[in-house]
Amino acid sequence: MRRFSWFNATSLTLGFAFLYLPMVILVIYSFNASKLVTVWAGFSTRWYVELFQDQEFLDAAWVTVRVAVFSSTIATVLGTMAASVLVRAGRFRGRTLFSGMIYAPLVMPEVITGLSLLLLFIGIGLDRGIFTIVLAHTTFSMCYVSVVVSSRLATFDRSLEEAALDLGCSPFQAFRLVTLPIIAPAVISGWLLAFTLSLDDLVIASFTTGPSATTLPIKIFSAVRLGVSPQINALSTIMIAIVAVGVITASLITKRAAVTQARDEQAAVRATG
Amino acid sequence: MSQTVFAPWENPEEKPLIEFRNVTKRFGSFTAIDDLSLDIYAREFFALLGPSGCGKTTMMRMLAGFENATEGQILLSGQNIGPIPPNRRAVNMMFQSYALFPHLSVWENIAFGLKRESKDKEAISARVEEMLRLTRLTKFAKRKPHQISGGQRQRVALARSLAKAPKLLLLDEPLGALDRKLREETQFELMDIQEKTGTTFVIVTHDQEEAMTVASRVAVMDEGKLIQVATPDVIYEAPNSVYVADFIGDVNLIEGRGTTEGERIRLDWAEGQPPIWATPRGPVDTDRALTFAIRPEKVSIAKDKPEDRRNLLEGEVIDIAYLGNISTYHVKIAGGQIIKAQTANTRRLANRDITWEDRVWLSFTETSGVLLEH
């Protein structure tokens, strides 16, 4: 590029170094043999072994995964419904309140969301545990899902649905056979977003959980409050690796799909007739 | 000698397939369709023509069931279709955007409507194959919509909407997305398919040439009202209003005051100029201001004054548009008005004898133009 100068190259290098170096250091030190996290004492995988022998961590991980799967799935259903209400339902009484309730949790500080849900659960005498965390996570992540899905629905060509109706579909069939398959990528990314938000959440889970359920972030937080812990480094490395593999695979798949599509379109133009 | 002309609208015995009865459609305070009545007959290729926003698309969407009439009724084969949802109507639509399902193959797109009403796989398959043959798409059955060209997509959309053998097929600007050459080819293809299948077609278009080419009758619309409903030749040769004359093709309009003299009308259009004589096709109210409308190709142009013509206008050539097969001369006549005259270029350009700034004579017969009331 004409305007790509040494200045731009430097900002990119420094910028990405800033974004990635801390995680790289974290990964390196997870293989440190020494318990003193800052003194390099040779390569070792002992922290990984210890991590997998620590039943509390394994339990917390299992709780976290269950919460994330349940809450993101319910949130995807509710969020997709909310998105189609926002984009499609037109005017109805209470619409302003509805869209307000969709957007407010996105900017609401987590401490307030957590506090208010805890007060509700105490108020109605609900036992706190996995179930209440699922309720809490579903509530805020359905808002993220509905934002993702509604931006896709807003650009959705309505004549596709009309064509389905015209060809004899009931409105529900039209949604299931035409709309859903086409907006599926947005719904899937909404689910993934909800899933990561749930995996990641410390504050809301801390408020809404009870003694019976400890999630991984709560466990990590209490472990690192007092300082760096090599086990947590190992755990972090595993989590970073999962995300990196997942995101890179996903982007390769989309890229390949885009390339195939572009090639098909060119072929179609050439082979007119 | 009697080959029966297809003209069910002239037969009072014939029952119309579609009847619009005093239909009004409002969107909030905006009136899209204003107290409109119209009959369309079976096997017609009917064109709704007008500028954007004239209400033609609204009429089509009311037929498909995506909009409901605010007042009045729409009957299909004598039955009020108002309460019937779009998926229960024996009406199919070909969308302007084609609305092909991107996640389904050509074959599955065409089979989509059939699968909704029948479980018989054999019958569906046979019908899809038939449609693929009709639209010459057999080779592309397995492709996805993004893997075929624009013209092929158009044919898939047509095949999909015809597959259920609807009583009525609606086509919303079906050729708008195609380039000019492909559009002309496809117009004839459409007419051919309409004739083969015997389906009633209602087409919405803003392209007057397209409407004239394909339609058995054309309805010219403006601001939610029908201005004229007639066969293409009548619309062109005998427009009923300045609006229609101006909308369809090129036209010269000369305003003036008329007086009846026997069978003819004398139109005085400018001080000190010879009047224009016209033979009207029906009674004309001479108390009102009149406009004489004449097509450029019906105006002859000559350097020497023709002696045998009754209507003569003298002027100066100010512009010549050379279009290859024809040339259009822009002639300024007394009073400053520009009249267009068209001649076929049967001779080579170099031999043309009329050029810029020449004094010329324009002439036309008494029956070649029409008188329109305001």
Added chain:
Amino acid sequence: MRRLVLIAVPYIWLLALFLVPFIIVLKISLSDIALAIPPYTPTLDLSGGWSAIRDFFGALDFENFVFLTTDDLYWRAYLSSLRIAAISTLITLAIGYPIAYAMARSAPEWRPTLLMLVILPFWTSFLIRVYSWMGILSSEGVLNQFLIGIGLIDTPLQILSTNIAVYIGIVYTYLPFMILPIYATLEKMDESLLEAAEDLGCSRLSAFWLVTIPLSKGGIIAGCFLVFIPAIGEFVIPSLLGGSDTLMIGKVLWEEFFSNRDWPVASAVAIVLLLILIVPIVLFQRNEQKAREAEG
């Protein structure tokens, strides 16, 4: 009918789990602390009829809000949160803008990869990203070892448990929020505008100042709000990276609730925090709306 179900299900969910809890917070913020379960008074007993409801409302007051103004811990915490959020936002802008600019000026085939590299940290755990700095900034951490190693300092710098560590944490975790909207506006910008400006006599620098910056204003404002708004209520960053003297309101609320168990005051703190947040949120909304209108 179908439409009604479609609206009702998410609507009722949000009413029950977003609006009602919020009203409870509001109500408790007007109550008094009590040694009871739940630890506040009054509680509404509907079986008492009208007089109970009247008594209930009569017992509500703004005492907790008055208390917030008398104890300077709270208003210092609010001010300190605003200041920390504002300073971090400006640092994030200073670091994020050049990155976004360089991305927008890079070769088009590189942009998707660069974009993915910016988004990737989003998907990794926020907690882990904050935690990763603890090992770097601590007094025997990687940074101090490095600085001592190259002979720049003799004694380790105390960075962890100070406000500087909090700034670093906020900048680090929210940097993608700044880069993405600025990149989006810069990427759309027509490069011939810069050529036109230079053709009309601008130097490169003044072309940047007079053309690029004004055209990316929408992205800058959006990015700043996207960092500023969540930074105010931040809890994890100050509690892991900040020191005991780092005052941020999210932390105060947490401690008020879990350590002091003073629910009414915690609720009042939450209500005031929301009132403070409304201003930037409304400004942000207006900016977004303007951007949408400009796009037509």
